[in-house]
Amino acid sequence: MHYEIAIIPGDGVGAEISDEAEKILKAAADKYGFTAASKRFDWGCDHYLAHGRMMPEHALDILKGFDAIFLGCVGDANKVPDHVSLTMLLEIRKGFKQYANLRPIRLYPGVSTPVRTATPETVDFVVVRENNEGEYSGAGAFFKIDEPDGFALQTGIFSRGGCERVMRYAFDLAEQRKQAGYKGMVTNCTKSNALNYSMVFWDKIYQEVAAGHPDIATDKALVDAMTMWMVKKPEWFDVVVASNLFGDIITDLGAMLQGGMGFAAGGNINPEREFPSMFEPIHGSAPKYTGKRVVNPIASIESVRMMLDFLGEKDAAEGIGAAVRSVLAQGAVRTRDMGGSHGTDAMGDAVLQALLAD
Structure with a gap:
């Protein structure tokens, strides 16, 4: 080739x-x-x-x-x-x-990390971040930007198609990893308790996509709790699917689990090629x-x-x-x-x- x-x-x-x-x-x-x-x-x-x-x-x-x-x-x-x-x-x-940002989080033997719970045995999971829309859609505007009552709007756009396709990718990846000996689970990184439209919609679609993958376990973590659990019990995770903003944030934490940014590689994937x-x-x-x-x-x-x-x-x-x-x-x-x-x-x-x- x-x-x-x-x-x-x-x-x-x-x-x-x-x-x-x-x-x-x-x-x-x-x-x-x-x-x-x-x-x-x-x-x-x-x-x-x-x-x-x-x-x-x-x-x-x-x-x-x-x-x-x-x-x-x-x-x-x-x-x-x-x-x-x-x-x-x-x-x-x-x-x-x-639309799928793929971030392996893996700690290699011989690499030190500032996180005590992170070992080569506990840190080996993947974050799938939605990469085309969500909070980084670029929709919004400034209003009276230099005035005392000025304000800005930043609009997150969550389309059904955009959510479905990245979640399908995450579940398909979990199926592949399960065949390789991993637990076969997709964690939904969300914040639907506070973002009562975008993340409620995100959660709904996650459940719909999960129903089509009955052999893959489901899991849910609010993004703030997610950062805690990534430090406290990193071995819990297999595949994590997250929105554009949340995925961006938690993968930097993931980089510290794996020893620092010098070990953090990523792919921006067009699955259909x-x-x-x-x-x-x-x-x-x-x-x-x-x-x-x-x-x-x-x-x-x-x-x-x-x-x-x-x-x-x-x-x-x-x-x-x-x-x-x-x-x-x-x-x-x-x-x-x-x-x-x-x-x-x-x-x-x-x-x-x-x-x-x-």
Whole structure:
């Protein structure tokens, strides 16, 4: 098989961690008998300063011809306001109907975490976040913004179709995980006691979708309680389905369970494969570290693993996962966030050597 991969390094440390992702991608292709051609697009805050847009107007037309997209990171508040820089990410997610944001929360042996209850045995679940609508629909307005009685409206949009499709994806994933030995449960992360329209509607659709998956257990947690239980008893969870805002929040907590943002990988999935899906580390652009090559590239390498798994290159994905586990468990190479002194390249090279040696 041959794959065309679009790489958008983005801002800050994006170019550095994209180098490591691309290195692992090409090595996996060589080892496991497929080819992967990558093409970089220098879109982001510098592009905005030069052209008034984070990416060209026809960017989606360019990207739709690729099999998958790797996004390094987006944003540099010193150059462009965050609500402006985020438009690139949202435009790709919505334009390509990447409605399922997939966030594995897994703690590898050899990685420390500030959460005492988090161990490799207790932290191994997945959050499925609705990725196209909800609280991030962008609907609202300012009224008399500079006046004493000024106000703003931010409207969350929860469509039946939008809720159903992401919940079906979560239940289908739970079925797959159950076959692999997991408990087979979907937790509904909600706040229907206070959000008496949007989340009541969300809960209703969750129950309807659950009825079509009788072999999967159901569970419900208000989002505030969810954050407590993720710390107190992380082993309880299998698959969690959450709205755009709630999913965004709880996955950062999940990243701390798994050792920090340097280990947090994610996928923006178009399950029907009508458009390319996009894979990215979650840690952001970290402008203050730009050029220092000290950022942990594991999240980027894990994003490549997720990409290859989605593309059907299961052996390659498993090989990368095994290489990451081996390097982290041995502990000989540790980046700054792990309490060590090794840089981005050293960690990437260690994973590469483990991959080739396997």
